Amino acid sequence: MELSISSEPPSSNLARNLLAEPEESNHLQEWKDWKWQLKNRITTLEELKTLIALTPSEEEGIKRSNGRLAMAITPYFFSLIDKTNPNCPIRKQAIPRIEEFSISTHDMIDPCGEDNHSPMPGLVHRYPDRVLLLITDACAMYCRYCTRRRMVGEEMPPMSIERFEETYKYIKSKRSIRDVLISGGDPLMLKTEHLEYYLKKLRSISHLDIIRLGTRVPVTLPMRVDKELVEMLKKYHPVYMSIHFSHPREVTSDVREACGMLADAGIPLGSQTVLLKGINDKPSVMKRLMHELLRARVRPYYIYQCDPVTGTGHFRTPVSVGINIIEKLRGHTSGYAVPTFVVDAPGGGGKIPVSPTYLISQAKDKVVLRNYQGNIFEYFENCSGG
Helix, strand or coil, X not given: CCCCECCCCCCHHHHHHHHHCHHHCCCHHHHCCHHHHHHCCECCHHHHHCCCCCCXXXXXXXXXXXXXXXXXXXXXXXXXXXXXXXXXXXXHHHCCCHHHHCCCCCCECCCCCCHHHCCECCEEEEECCEEEEECCCCCCCCCCCCCCCCCCCCCCCCCCHHHHHHHHHHHHHCCCCCEEEEEXXXXXXXXXXXXXXXXXXXXXXXXXXXXXXXXXHHHHCHHHCCHHHHHHHHCCCCEEEEEECCCHHXXXXXXXXXXXXXXXXXXXXXXXXXXXXXXXXXXXXXXXXHHHHHHCCCEEEEEEECCCECCCHHHCCCHHHHHHHHHHXXXXXXXXXXXXXXXXXXXXXXXXXCCCCCXXXXXXXXXXXXXXXXXXXXXXXXXXXX
16 A cells, blocks of 8 residues: 555645635635645745735745745645734744744754654654654644754655554564654644554554544644544544644634544544744733633643754743743643643753742651742641651
């Protein structure tokens, strides 16, 4: 069986008409077709200039972005952009800027050290009981802060059958592995029957407890979540899904519908959010995003400190910004709305939780704590009862 992603040459005139007034178009059926969305992605400077007035930084950034992590924006995601505001949080994620080509001292090509923990191509084994399986380098849209920009964006064919068989044998031979995260790229870029091939093989491994899918497609291409996909995923439970959200504006009615279909199919949904300067680095914006996620039946899971990947310095904030956001969430909203803020330790140290300091001191039989209001409390550890 030949594995492939769905991608065909664009029909740009129709795309341009739909981008003007998608909801008023006579071609709404095409707009709702995920394969049409992929065919009509915006990938060139010339095409984008007919749709939006670009800044000099954007024009130069697009010119210099080719090969890996070249520009590709689905018509759907482009429709969320504020065409008049260069600082639009959706626009900054999707359109390259010249700032991407400013390299700082501590930038890294592989900040999470995935290549150093890769026993074979396409497989990362960092933690004892779980592995990361990278089955494609294609995404529906290429986020400009991507931590895997070293390998994502050329849209080569997915992992071959032969290579997957080697990773399958490796996972099957390691009985300590109980969890596989399928990512890339984005696994939902695969045709449904091809994604099922991987899931079916993995589910045949007796010591695998769960299979997870890491994806941004429900956000950038929500029409991809269709009945065929959902019915297929249901066959391989327990299946979990981590969805990458960045801003509350991304939680549209289309996204809520996609998440609802997945949740109704019994797939637990968690969110992953990268902390990004000028996009979601205000506590009010992050709180609104967390609330929108809960309404969409997605449990806030992680906020990531932006990795020091090459060319993303303009997106990074101090770690203290993330700590402050957690401070403004904890106690001020539902516990379900408070994710874990983590730094993925540069070089491959894994995710390290970082939070405000609530433990003031610790002594024999007693700890001193503060709550979200700053009030101090003592807790006595008289565990023996004497």
